[in-house]
Amino acid sequence: MSPIPPGSTVGVLGSGQLGRMLAIEARRMGYRVHTLSPDRDSPTGQIADREVVADYEDLDAVREFASRVDVVTFEFENVSSAAADAAEVFAPVRPSGAVLHTTQNRLREKRFLERGGFPCARFREVGSPEELEVAARAVGFPAVLKTAGFGYDGKGQRVVRSSAELQSAWRGLGGTVAILEELVEFEQEVSVVAARGLDGSFAHFGPVGNTHRNHILDVTVAPAPLPEALAAEAVDLARGILEALQVVGVLCVEMFLAPGGRLLVNELAPRPHNSGHYTIDACATSQFEQQLRAVCGLPLGSPIQLCPAAMANLLGDKWSHGEPNWEAALRFDRVKLHLYGKATPRPGRKMGHLTALAETAEAAEARVRAAREALTAQP
Ligand code: AMP
Numbered sequence: 001m002s003p004i005p006p007g008s009t010v011g012v013l014g015s016g017q018l019g020r021m022l023a024i025e026a027r028r029m030g031y032r033v034h035t036l037s038p039d040r041d042s043p044t045g046q047i048a049d050r051e052v053v054a055d056y057e058d059l060d061a062v063r064e065f066a067s068r069v070d071v072v073t074f075e076f077e078n079v080s081s082a083a084a085d086a087a088e089v090f091a092p093v094r095p096s097g098a099v100l101h102t103t104q105n106r107l108r109e110k111r112f113l114e115r116g117g118f119p120c121a122r123f124r125e126v127g128s129p130e131e132l133e134v135a136a137r138a139v140g141f142p143a144v145l146k147t148a149g150f151g152y153d154g155k156g157q158r159v160v161r162s163s164a165e166l167q168s169a170w171r172g173l174g175g176t177v178a179i180l181e182e183l184v185e186f187e188q189e190v191s192v193v194a195a196r197g198l199d200g201s202f203a204h205f206g207p208v209g210n211t212h213r214n215h216i217l218d219v220t221v222a223p224a225p226l227p228e229a230l231a232a233e234a235v236d237l238a239r240g241i242l243e244a245l246q247v248v249g250v251l252c253v254e255m256f257l258a259p260g261g262r263l264l265v266n267e268l269a270p271r272p273h274n275s276g277h278y279t280i281d282a283c284a285t286s287q288f289e290q291q292l293r294a295v296c297g298l299p300l301g302s303p304i305q306l307c308p309a310a311m312a313n314l315l316g317d318k319w320s321h322g323e324p325n326w327e328a329a330l331r332f333d334r335v336k337l338h339l340y341g342k343a344t345p346r347p348g349r350k351m352g353h354l355t356a357l358a359e360t361a362e363a364a365e366a367r368v369r370a371a372r373e374a375l376t377a378q379p
Pocket of ligand 1: 216
């Protein structure tokens with residue numbers, strides 16, 4: 001298949017910050033960008049040539065959108081298989097609708113991991129109050145109950161510490177199909193963002209260390225403080241997963257490092273990931289350029305990291321006492337500001353991020369945290 005060269009048009013389903021950062025890279029490399037989502041003046045739409053405002057389930061709109069682009073990719077993974085199939089008639093969809101289908105549902109994803117022999121936390125499917133009791137006996141306590149569909153950033157999950165809490169937790173999640181999973185007492189959370197090209201080539205950015213706050217990614221440190229053997233194992237897991245899913249594009253594998261040096265796969269995201277944002281400032285090729293190269297059938301770029309880095313998210317909470325003090329953060333050496341063009345800051349909403357570069361990952365982390373603190377420090 002011939003590559004989709006610069007000058008062509010990339011269609012992005014979804015219009016958030018991931019699409020925005022992809023669009024910035026695509027524009028830099030001479031591509032045109034169209035985006036489709038239900039939102040107007042979106043983070044991606046502000047950069048794109050064309051912003052289509054339509055529901056993802058409006059298949060006529062999806063068809064019209066796909067007929068005017070050379071390749072369709074996405075930044076929002078809860079696009080239905082029907083929409084991916086409708087688009088596929090007009091332009092290649094990368095990664096494929098099948099990859100979306102597997103990864104947008106925790107149960108399908110876990111079954112895929114299990115079948116492939118990829119290690120993950122013990123889990124059971126839950127579809128009824130009786131199944132919940134059976135699942136609890138197999139999984140034990142403490143456990144996490146997660147809805148099977150539409151979960152991200154900790155939405156749709158509850159920690160359950162005893163059998164007394166089981167039924168109310170499930171009702172609280174809407175009593176829908178869910179999984180009950182062991183609560184892992186992890187030592188670290190790490191992720192690997194990797195890419196697979198149209199020709200099957202593979203490139204990865206190496207494991208990074210993540211800390212979450214309220215189930216939302218807070219800080220990423222790159223590289224992760226992992227012994228070499230575990231870092232290699234994390235990369236091997238990612239390689240195996242991208243291969244088994246036949247991904248064309250970028251995919252992030254989130255993992256727990258459990259006691260005893262065991263890596264367990266927690267979640268897959270078939271697109272660039274928040275934990276890979278540091279690659280824009282710290283790597284020879286960013287995760288967004290890599291996504292563009294992969295979905296356009298171009299050679300993957302070198303993922304080499306040029307300098308240790310750390311990334312800190314800026315959530316809407318930072319605006320609770322007014323506009324953050326940008327000058328104060330930008331006074332820090334080698335700190336880069338990224339804002340996503342979102343008009344309304346809400347608590348928990350990802351508004352932007354800071355990346356810091358330094359001689360070591362620890363120094364980069366300290367620097368990015370200090371720069372973020374400075375945004376809201378009282379004079
Ligand atoms: P998820 O939506 O599955 O990515 O979960 C968001 C965050 O919740 C993870 O990054 C962990 O910090 C935490 N979490 C999710 N599942 C588990 C688990 N089984 N054990 C411990 N922590 C978990």
